[in-house]
Amino acid sequence: MTENPTTPSAASTSIRVRPGGHVARLRESAAQDWDAAVDHRFVQELFAGTVEDEVLRGYLVQDYQFFDTFLSMLGGCVAHADQVPAKLRFARQLGMLAADEDGYFQRTFDELGVPKSDRTDPELTDTTAAFRQAMSEATASQSYPHLLVLLVIAEWLYLDWGEREVKMPRRYVHTEWIELHRGQDFRAWVQFLVDELERVFPQDPAAQDRLTQVWCHVVGLELSFFEVAYA
Template identity: 60%
Template structure:
């Protein structure tokens, strides 16, 4: 079957595939995230330092659990090429993305205490809990559901047809979520999920669908929380 693009996405996904059907089922929350106020202001270079710092501090709390998920995929996949792909991504994550965080926290003068022990928003707590749950489950398909959402949704907003912002703190966050390498990584995850997923109408498929719906909703709430007036810490 030839893959087509059934919705506004840079990934190449068959609408009848497991991932394609799940993506369509959560279109409202997905599109609201891709076109969120934060994304619009990030591209425009008008997002305030306060909002950017709050967003990045919360996003940084995913780093440890995300690394654990990739490690769990290395241990649980039935494919040697996939195992090597996950291992390579672990190295990139530590070198590139963590470097952006550290550089931008320094530029925004975010205290170390707020980076290492912030007050977590509800969406952050919920997302971290989902990530650790699948990491500890050692269920490859369940791991892929969360990874696909985390990367695919960001690819969709990162590759929007808009001029890049000038400031490095804005531009680099966009660049980390677009381009050939990130697109290929995201496509790999989608293809792996479609390869190993059970039928959507099975009990296992229904459980994965429930996970998908919950996590996409959390992603939308996470963007909203960047505009909360709550401080980093009590």
């Protein structure tokens, strides 16, 4: 039986991790939820260009509510990273988000007819509220490893589904969201985050356990975020 090319199995990551290292163990600790998110119905329909506008609109409205907290996490990394080159890398990423990702949201909101009130102050789903809380806690922790755990999940998981080799959909609202989460520059950004997390992961077993719990919780939220889009 020939597999439908628009519904591939979960993508294999292009990111290099140290075998048996901290990041590899984190990835394995929530592998089931991670793979389910990467191969979710939403991702399949996004690539096929068949995701309904109502579903996409609700998903993006909720996703946009992470924009300020995500910027705060990047700012936290500028403040708390232990090396100047890393601080500069995070500062550059802040500029990219303002220019590229926010522009996509505004153009897509216009095309999908999202009113201003839903862009700036929508009713949050429980998953969105929990996700924002997790991001805010990472920023408040002033802990570089804690911040990196959230960033690695948010970016690596999306790279995993964004890199699948299938025919791209035609509409801008679909293709541009995919393009923002794939390609050489985004891959290099994710590799940087993974390498940094491996480098600064704490040696204290209790701290490792806490970050593993955060990892599993947030990966579960990523899966739930896709599920809620169809609720």
